[in-house]
Amino acid sequence: MKWKRALFLILMLLLSVTTLASCQESNEANSKKDDKKVVKVALSAEINPPYLYTNKDNEFIGLDMDYMKKLEQKLPQYQFEYELGEEESNLVGLGAQKFDMAINWFFKTPEREKQFLYQDVPYSYALPMLAVHEDTDDIHALSDLPGKRLTPVAPSGGLYSILSHYNDTHSPEIDLDLIQAPSNGDNLKMVSQGRRDAMFLNWNTYKAIQEALHADVKIGGIVKKEPLHIVYNKQNQQLHDDIDKATQELIDDGELQKLSEKYFDINVFEDLEQINKDKSKLEVAS
Numbered sequence: 001m002k003w004k005r006a007l008f009l010i011l012m013l014l015l016s017v018t019t020l021a022s023c024q025e026s027n028e029a030n031s032k033k034d035d036k037k038v039v040k041v042a043l044s045a046e047i048n049p050p051y052l053y054t055n056k057d058n059e060f061i062g063l064d065m066d067y068m069k070k071l072e073q074k075l076p077q078y079q080f081e082y083e084l085g086e087e088e089s090n091l092v093g094l095g096a097q098k099f100d101m102a103i104n105w106f107f108k109t110p111e112r113e114k115q116f117l118y119q120d121v122p123y124s125y126a127l128p129m130l131a132v133h134e135d136t137d138d139i140h141a142l143s144d145l146p147g148k149r150l151t152p153v154a155p156s157g158g159l160y161s162i163l164s165h166y167n168d169t170h171s172p173e174i175d176l177d178l179i180q181a182p183s184n185g186d187n188l189k190m191v192s193q194g195r196r197d198a199m200f201l202n203w204n205t206y207k208a209i210q211e212a213l214h215a216d217v218k219i220g221g222i223v224k225k226e227p228l229h230i231v232y233n234k235q236n237q238q239l240h241d242d243i244d245k246a247t248q249e250l251i252d253d254g255e256l257q258k259l260s261e262k263y264f265d266i267n268v269f270e271d272l273e274q275i276n277k278d279k280s281k282l283e284v285a286s
Contacts, residue, residue: 118232126202129201131188184209
């Protein structure tokens with residue numbers, strides 16, 4: 001019976017080795033998972049196609065989410081966790097270190113640059129533009145606006161910053177009619193009815209309104225490419241640097257250009273002259 005006892009001991013030894021190896025593999029897997037740094041990402045609850053909106057299953061989709069998925073693949077050392085909130089409360093939470101970063105179609109503003117880190121390699125661009133009556137052919141750029149009647153603009157935000165900066169650096173200035181909460185729909189109607197010469201707005205806003213109104217307007221010109229940035233808490237310099245590097249790689253590989261074509265029908269990474277040549281692709285039929 002000695003051989004049976006010897007066989008039993010051999011089997012027990014093999015089982016112990018296998019169990020030990022399995023435990024080691026499991027511990028290594030858990031260790032790798034535990035090694036991931038959790039990054040809390042603030043998303044805006046405001047729907048803003050094509051950057052962020054919901055599908056029929058109420059899941060968030062759009063250019064921003066496609067971009068974040070590509071970052072997740074590029075940066076396996078991070079685990080991104082998302083939370084919805086209003087834009088201003090997200091920024092307050094970012095400053096209080098409740099969030100590590102926020103993505104919501106952010107323009108750079110001098111005030112916010114004092115508080116936060118901005119992405120240095122933009123992941124996309126907004127297209128501020130001038131909507132004009134479909135019979136208007138002399139308004140294409142901000143330099144065409146002095147002496148013209150512009151629809152009211154809010155005295156804050158990215159669009160106002162662009163107009164304000166223009167007036168600070170050019171003469172004659174653009175006459176600005178400032179009101180706290182202008183109606184984009186009413187503004188576009190004013191242009192359509194000839195009561196104002198132009199409206200300054202972002203292309204995605206124009207597209208959404210014009211698809212509903214089909215007003216007698218058109219794109220006079222794309223004024224500039226406004227870089228879009230992730231905004232970070234200032235404690236997250238390494239995260240900032242890693243995402244910048246990954247974003248540049250996505251541009252070098254043509255991945256972000258493909259996202260642009262998917263959501264805009266044009267490549268927003270082209271220069272402004274080319275974008276204006278392609279502006280008919282951005283138009284919405286009246």
